[in-house]
Amino acid sequence: METSKNVQTEQITDSDLSEQIKLVTKDSHTRAENTELMLSYQRGHVSLTQYQMLLCSLYKIYEALEEALDRNATHDAVAPIYFPQELERLPSIRKDLEHFYGQSWREKISVPAATLRYVQRLRQVGSEHPEYLVAHAYTRYLGDLSGGQVLGRITQKSLGLKNGEGLSFFSFPAVSSPTLFKQLYRSRMNSLELTEEQRRGVLEEAVAAFQLNIQVFNELQDSVCETDDQNNLRLRRTLHKDNTTAADVAVSESSVSSLMPQFVRTLLGLFVVLAVGLVYVF
Secondary structure, eight states, X not given: OHHHHHHHHHXXXXXXXXXXXXXXXXXXXXXXXXXXXXXXXXXXXXXXXXXXXXXXXXXXXXXXHHHXXXXXXXXXXXXXXXXXXXXXXXXXXXXXXXXXXXXXGGGTOOOOHHHHHHHHHHHHHHHHOGGGHHHHHIIIIIHHHTHHHHHHXXXXXXXXXXXXXTOGGGOOTTOSOHHHHHHHHHHHHHTOOOOHHHHHHHHHXXXXXXXXXXXXXXXXXXXXXXXXXXXXXXXXXXXXXXXXXXXXXXXXXXHTGGGSXXXXXXXXXXXXXXXXXXXXXX
């Protein structure tokens, strides 16, 4: 598999870097769009739990990415595509997390193992191969400027979020025209002076970046399903407990019925029926 990937990159070395990345990640991009989590998003089936967990993962990912970009801001391969004012996502994600979790959000967030692997790779790249950050920045930022805008509208409608609250991640106030900015960004990428070995490494890292994102999406979906299962189990246990309590009350009512006037027995029976009914109503 590694050989075929290298052959594919060698066949397109005469094209621009942005076009090369687009070509080598075409299949990975399709797989990412067809993960269960993204398909649910596209259908407008977005739960608050899904969105909150996604924000938690994005926070850790962008924390690692933007720290690496900041440390390598003067690197020859990073400086041309370094746009912190226009693209920085970390402050926006912090704002969204505070909206959903409160000021102590740092103590409440959790992320799946796939997110931690993504973070580890970003830190490794920042230390060992800063030029590979081009692939990660391109994959994340330009994706956010493109499909992310659609996902933002879907999220707002699905969750009924008003006045943009909890949706700061999708907003790029310093980018007046996403289309023109993406053209500028690609132009800067294409102007990078990379050796053939570095270029091949960037292309392979772009494929790896998509794969890391796919793994995050899949684990987030699994985590959401697991959380839903746990909530359903707790609900069933609560219902069972309440039903058992109602039944015990009914037994107690029966055991003392012979000592009560008919009217009192009837009144107590009515309360038992109401207790059982409320369990199923709620």
